[in-house]
Amino acid sequence: MAETFTNWSGSVSFTPKRRESPRKPEHLAELVAKTRGRGGTLRPVGxxxxxxxxxxTEDTLLSLENLTGVVSADQEQGLATVLPxxxxxxxxxxxxxxGLAMQNLGDVDYQAIAGAIGTGTHGSGISxxxxxxxxxxxxxxxxxxxxxPFGLAAGAPAEDPESDDLLRAAQVSLGSLGVLTSLTLRVEEAHQLHRQNWITHIDWVLENYQELVETNRSMxxxxxxxxxxAQVRMLNKPGDEPELTPEGEPHSYLKKDLxxxxxxxxxxxxxxxxxxxxYMLPFDGQLTAFRQIRERIKAKHRAQVGWRVLVRTIAADRAMISNTEAKYRNGGLPTMTVALLQNNTLPFAQYFDDIEPIFWEFDGRPHWGKKHTLSAAELAPLYPDWAHFQEVRRQMDPDGVFMNSYLQKLFGEEEN
Structure with missing residues (x-):
């Protein structure tokens, strides 16, 4: 038996029979074939x-810790190939x-790139x-x-790599299609950002939210x-900072300037x-869902909530089960996200369970890597390409080598 694995927050813990850390893609392929041959299962972890x-998993836990680094980078084309x-x-x-950089990043940077991509990790910025x-x-x-291979690696046209269905399925797949061995990323020229964190009253944010979203690269x-x-974080390239800040407002001050x-x-x-x-919701400059959540928290949960609520924005995309997928968002409208954060030493279930139905009222989709209670019956109607994704998944993994009980419930495979 391998050692017990516990996730970052401490709420998920399990003991796999074995833990593997292959050093070459061909070793990984051999491991998967061997696991399939004995009727076993395997789950990757970052x-x-x-x-x-x-x-x-109760069987094989696969770490990609030995498959790291940038394989190639092309500044002219804005592409980089990296290990998972x-x-x-x-x-x-x-x-x-x-001389290159990711277009955007999430709130934390200790994730592995394959895991961050597989769960739809995001930062903030309406474009x-x-x-x-x-x-x-x-x-x-x-x-x-x-x-x-998939996408550009499979010969998809450079101007439209997402014409390849396997790419659109692999972009957000929860590790259910297979294990990524290399990733080609669209990147940008390396750049500086000016970050300002302002503390102000939430009323100022509510009054100015639409303009804040439109005038900041990331907010x-x-x-x-x-x-x-509220703490408002504005990220812009130096010289592109907007005029609108809460400077001079009651309770307002600049907490961080980097x-x-x-x-x-x-x-x-x-x-x-x-x-x-x-949860990911259709963008709403009036923050209607947030206002309702705020009132519920103030009325029922204020004494127990030890931390905060985070609101971000994301541009639409085309991945089959991305929670910001364009077809679902009325022809490509952007997404806003509302996140409930609770210290892991404090109770969270009652709080989350009470707020989650509000997300459903606003046509929300859950983040794949965070707490939610939905299963296949509720999820399928939220994704126009849900059935197609399941077809691709079964084609890539016909014997369920990459499934576990959680994914079986999520994808509706309990009785298959």
Missing amino acids: SGHSSVPIFS GTGLRDLGEQLAGH LGNLSSTMVGGTLVNGLGEEV DFYWYPRSDL TGPNYQIIPNDRHLHFEEME
């Missing part, structure tokens, strides 16, 4: 940041050495897509032990239930661990 048991276990922090440093949308090609080992805010204050490479400036330092529920 940093374990997901707060749901996507990676849980590369941590986001290391990836930022290595891309910078080639910036999630990390998954930047993957335009690569290779994966499917459930038959075959290494399969998000935390609301603190106990004080009714400039540096985007991979250093975007992520937050997370010493405190937390549980999280996040």
Whole structure:
């Protein structure tokens, strides 16, 4: 038996029979074929940041920690090919050495790139897509032990790599199609960002939210239930900062003012661990859903909520089961996200369970790596390409080598 694995927040713990860390893609293919041959199962894991048991297994836990680094970088085409276990922090440093950078990053940078992409990890910015949308090609080992190219690597046209259905399925797949062995990412020229974190009253944010979203490259805010204050984070290239700030407003002050490479400036330092529920909703400049959630928290949960509520925006994309997928969002409208964060030392279930139906009222989709209670029956109507994704998944993994009980419930495979 391998050692017990516990996720970052501490809410998911399991003991696999074995843990494998292959050093070459061909070793990974051999491992998958061997696992299939004995009728076993295998789940890949990165940093374990997901707060749901996507990676849980009683059989083989696969770590990609030995498959790291930038394989190639093309500044002229804006492409980089990387290995799946590369941590986001290391990836930022290595891309910078080639004069390149990710378009955007999430709130934390200790995730592995394959896990971040597989769950639709995102940052904030109404014109910036999630990390998954930047993957335009690569290779994966499917459930038959075959290494399969997709997107640009499979010959898809450079102007439209998402014409390849396998790419659109692989962009957000929860590791259910196979194990990524290489990822080709659309990247940008390395750039600096100016980050300003303002503390102000939530009323100022509510009054100015639409303009804040439109005038910042990236903007998000935390609301603190106990004080009714908000922390507004604005990220812009130096010289592109908007005029609108809460300077001079009551209770307002500039908490942080930093400039540096985007991979250093975007992520937050997370010493405190937390549980999280996040839903993706159609963008609404009036923050109607947030206002309703705020009133519910103030009325019922203020005394128990130890942390905050986070609101972000994301551009639409085309991945089959991305929670920001364009067809579902009325022809490509952007998405806003509302996340409930609770210290992992405090109770969260009653709080999350009470707020989750509000997300449903606003046509919300759950973040794949965070707490939610939906299963296949509720999820399928939310994704126009749900059935097609399941077809691709079964084609790539006909024997369910990459399934676990959590994914079986999520995809409706309990009786198959």
